[in-house]
Amino acid sequence: MYSPNSAHLDVESLPEDFQKLGAGLVFFSDLLKELRDFEKDLARGELSGKMPGRDNELAARLKDLHASLKHLTWQTKQVASGDYSQRVEFMGEFSDAFNEMVAQLNSRTKALNDELKVVQAQAIDLARSNSLFESISSNITEWIVMIDRETGEHIFSNHPIKNDLNNEILEEQLFDILFSYIKDIDPSASTVTKQFPLVGDTEIQYFSAMLYPVHWREKDAVAVVLTDITKEKEVLKELEHIAYHDTLTGAYNRHYGMKLLSDWIEKNLHFVICFLDLDRLKYVNDAFGHNEGDNYIVSVSRILTRFSRNPYICRLGGDEFMILTSDCNQAEAEEKLERLREEMVAKEYANEDGSVTYKRSFSYGVVEVSGGNKIPTAELLSVADEKMYEYKKAHKAERNSKAKP
Amino acid sequence: MNVFKKDLGVHNFTWANLGDIKEGRGDLGVDMPVLVYRLMQYTMLDVLTKAHGEEAANDYFRAAGHLAGREFATHVLDLTVGFNEFIANLQKALRDFKIGILRIEQVDPDTGDLVLTVAQDLDCSGLPVTDETVCNYDEGFIAGILFAYSGKNYNVKEIDCWANGDRVCRFTGTVES
Numbered sequence: 001m002y003s004p005n006s007a008h009l010d011v012e013s014l015p016e017d018f019q020k021l022g023a024g025l026v027f028f029s030d031l032l033k034e035l036r037d038f039e040k041d042l043a044r045g046e047l048s049g050k051m052p053g054r055d056n057e058l059a060a061r062l063k064d065l066h067a068s069l070k071h072l073t074w075q076t077k078q079v080a081s082g083d084y085s086q087r088v089e090f091m092g093e094f095s096d097a098f099n100e101m102v103a104q105l106n107s108r109t110k111a112l113n114d115e116l117k118v119v120q121a122q123a124i125d126l127a128r129s130n131s132l133f134e135s136i137s138s139n140i141t142e143w144i145v146m147i148d149r150e151t152g153e154h155i156f157s158n159h160p161i162k163n164d165l166n167n168e169i170l171e172e173q174l175f176d177i178l179f180s181y182i183k184d185i186d187p188s189a190s191t192v193t194k195q196f197p198l199v200g201d202t203e204i205q206y207f208s209a210m211l212y213p214v215h216w217r218e219k220d221a222v223a224v225v226l227t228d229i230t231k232e233k234e235v236l237k238e239l240e241h242i243a244y245h246d247t248l249t250g251a252y253n254r255h256y257g258m259k260l261l262s263d264w265i266e267k268n269l270h271f272v273i274c275f276l277d278l279d280r281l282k283y284v285n286d287a288f289g290h291n292e293g294d295n296y297i298v299s300v301s302r303i304l305t306r307f308s309r310n311p312y313i314c315r316l317g318g319d320e321f322m323i324l325t326s327d328c329n330q331a332e333a334e335e336k337l338e339r340l341r342e343e344m345v346a347k348e349y350a351n352e353d354g355s356v357t358y359k360r361s362f363s364y365g366v367v368e369v370s371g372g373n374k375i376p377t378a379e380l381l382s383v384a385d386e387k388m389y390e391y392k393k394a395h396k397a398e399r400n401s402k403a404k405p
Numbered sequence: 406m407n408v409f410k411k412d413l414g415v416h417n418f419t420w421a422n423l424g425d426i427k428e429g430r431g432d433l434g435v436d437m438p439v440l441v442y443r444l445m446q447y448t449m450l451d452v453l454t455k456a457h458g459e460e461a462a463n464d465y466f467r468a469a470g471h472l473a474g475r476e477f478a479t480h481v482l483d484l485t486v487g488f489n490e491f492i493a494n495l496q497k498a499l500r501d502f503k504i505g506i507l508r509i510e511q512v513d514p515d516t517g518d519l520v521l522t523v524a525q526d527l528d529c530s531g532l533p534v535t536d537e538t539v540c541n542y543d544e545g546f547i548a549g550i551l552f553a554y555s556g557k558n559y560n561v562k563e564i565d566c567w568a569n570g571d572r573v574c575r576f577t578g579t580v581e582s
Contacts, residue, residue, distance in 0.1 A: 051565060052567075054534050054535070054536055054565065054566055054567065055534075055536070056567075057534070057567070057568070057569060059567065060567040060568055060569030060570075061569055063565075063567045063573070064567075064569075064571070064573060067508065067510070067522045067524075067573055067575065068508075070508075070510035070511070070520075070522075071508035071509065071510055071522065073510075074509050074510055074511060074512070075509075078489060083489040083493075085489065085490065085493040086493075089506075090506075
């Protein structure tokens with residue numbers, strides 16, 4: 001009985017009165033063997049082995065344990081798959097420990113799920129923001145670049161700068177300029193705006209850069225919004241040209257001439273003012289029409305361009321011109337004007353259909369303005385005007401004789 | 406003839422056939438000893454066995470259990486929830502109604518087949534363990550519950566039973582093809 005594997009009892013060899021008892025002992029021995037095999041399986045955690053039969057009442061408690069372990073195995077799988085409703089009952093201290101473990105898992109999973117929901121909501125918000133940012137940055141035609149202040153490294157760019165540059169060689173020049181601005185920028189400044197040209201072999205591009213100092217990814221950086229303002233510059237130049245030039249002759253207009261005169265006086269420059277008036281323009285207009293009069297005005301404007309290397313020729317209005325120059329003194333200016341006048345007078349000018357010729361000429365008065373000039377602008381012009389008038393009067397007889405057809 | 410007598414429809418069981426127990430047993434209450442339940446069940450089994458033979462009597466019991474399981478599940482349990490919640494609810498209901506302690510041992514998610522035990526069973530706990538299956542009513546009851554939930558016909562068999570004080574029975578439930 002204590003060694004059921006080797007025990008053997010020959011029931012039939014027993015006296016008849018003991019054979020039933022012997023058979024009972026054999027049956028009991030079989031139950032014990034079955035029980036011990038079952039115990040071995042349970043001790044190894046083997047729950048799918050051979051089960052003791054219904055007759056084996058000795059194994060009932062172990063079968064209870066086996067059933068509990070089978071149920072517990074299923075419950076554990078359920079918990080692993082997220083079913084936290086599982087509770088172990090009727091297993092004493094183990095029930096408390098298991099149930100506490102499941103409750104903790106449930107609580108932590110809920111906390112994690114709550115946290116996950118928050119993170120997912122944040123991720124959705126972030127994705128939306130990122131999408132919005134990408135949409136904005138990709139649709140903005142301006143070039144946006146984030147540059148590390150220390151290294152000059154490009155941390156972010158909404159699109160390659162090459163898109164904005166007509167010439168790739170300018171890229172290096174551009175970054176040198178930007179980095180020079182970035183190095184000088186005050187980190188506490190809110191925004192700095194710069195405008196600069198990029199000079200290529202054949203063309204100039206103008207850019208406006210708005211620089212925003214930022215602290216990004218634990219780095220001091222500068223966000224640069226770069227705009228190509230070449231077209232705007234061209235428009236501005238055209239507007240400036242229109243604002244400062246006479247449309248008929250291309251010379252500077254009265255507004256520019258007076259502004260320049262005031263600037264030079266204010267800067268105490270040494271220069272000469274030449275005041276010119278076309279002779280007999282009214283006669284030409286009346287006799288040959290305003291087109292011919294305009295031709296007359298343009299021809300004087302052109303000949304005056306040869307006055308000196310860099311004269312400021314201004315049409316003050318109608319038949320009046322003014323030259324401002326610091327290239328010569330009064331006597332030299334009078335000499336040059338006289339030479340140009342004589343050159344003009346020597347020629348014969350025909351009207352539009354060539355049927356009539358006439359003379360063109362101009363009168364002038366020159367005033368030299370010294371560096372320490374205290375005379376008001378209007379008075380200087382008045383003096384020049386008087387000189388011109390005297391000149392005109394002196395040459396009237398000559399003009400009358402030559403101009404008549 | 407009493408024309409006011411209500412036709413109770415005894416040949417087609419409905420939940421209403423159980424009557425209003427609370428109202429009908431104002432002083433005695435809704436509970437009664439298991440002894441009385443078993444007295445009715447096993448005397449009925451005795452009569453049926455003598456009248457129709459043991460196999461036919463067991464079949465009647467199994468069929469009655471199936472009907473009871475279906476009605477119990479339909480009127481007590483929520484059949485719309487997921488399997489895990491359904492099993493949890495079923496365990497609780499069987500305990501609350503003192504029918505037994507249900508423990509699932511195995512579920513095949515693909516086939517729906519399962520293995521379970523019922524301890525301290527209302528019908529057979531305390532009965533001597535024999536080679537013969539005695540939990541025929543339970544087999545039907547479990548199959549009826551599973552049918553009500555899944556719509557599948559389950560063949561439920563008691564495959565083991567042991568007792569040393571508390572009696573525990575193990576059942577397999579196999580979906581019939």
